[in-house]
Amino acid sequence: MTFSDGAFWVFAATAVLPAAGILLSRSIVRMAFLLLVSLAGFAGLYLQLGAGFLGFTQVLVYIGGILILFLFGLMLTARFDVHVRRRVGAGVIVPGVIAGLSLLGVLVFLALESPWSTEAGAAAAAAGAGDTFQIGLKVLGPYVLPFEAVTVLLLVAMVGATYIGRAQMPGTPAEGERKE
């Protein structure tokens, strides 16, 4: 086993085991921190795949941004009881778990049994590809339209989130009642 293969197994365990923990954990704060570990595992897998820029973007945006957002959401909403208070009934759990597990089985089966062609990838790896410079060329070249669309989307999301989540003082009337 080479060093790179061993690193893959470490990162894969780091990504998968906390995901199982998220499913089983009862404390939502613990779920958030397990999500941190799992996202870090994914960042490691990206690095392992030779996607350095993506790996660090994952750390910056997901762990540094989205997860902090989750923690803020937790702190602002779970002040009475941080535990998940009520679980859904067996009428949802049983079919849900059956559906989820069968989807998992089908996906794993497909991944293992399909004859994926990897010749093109081997050729590209021999040529040496996939660094930040080329990502920049792609984003401002063939992908410039989606890039611009995503920037507008981010602006819209930022304005929308600020408007929806703005502070509403306990005494002030709600939006509809203010006009009367």
Next chain:
Amino acid sequence: MSTGFLPLLLQAAPAAASAGQVGLTHYLVVSAIVFGLGLLVVITRRNAIALLMGLELLLNSVGLNFVAFAKFATRDAVDGQVITIFLIVIAAAEASLALAITLNIFNNLNTVEVDEARSLKG
């Protein structure tokens, strides 16, 4: 110290590691397992924030699939990475909006359980 730690981790890696060269299939299996777990989180939780965490797991596993396929099965490995970058951006937008909505639901209904938020008029 740093020279001894990583080899130790490698020794501790599961025995299945000797099964052979890590390839596309390994990444696909990791991604499939995380996708299944994320879906189960979305199904079994009713707390809106827990639900969003499951959603992030789903998005991450899809992103890993894009990068793995791009590296192993296409001529140009950068395309998949660019798509995954877009995916991360959209996930960030989605998370911020969804958390803002969750906060609003909490302010109005005093709960973050998605089953409780049934009325449209706050």
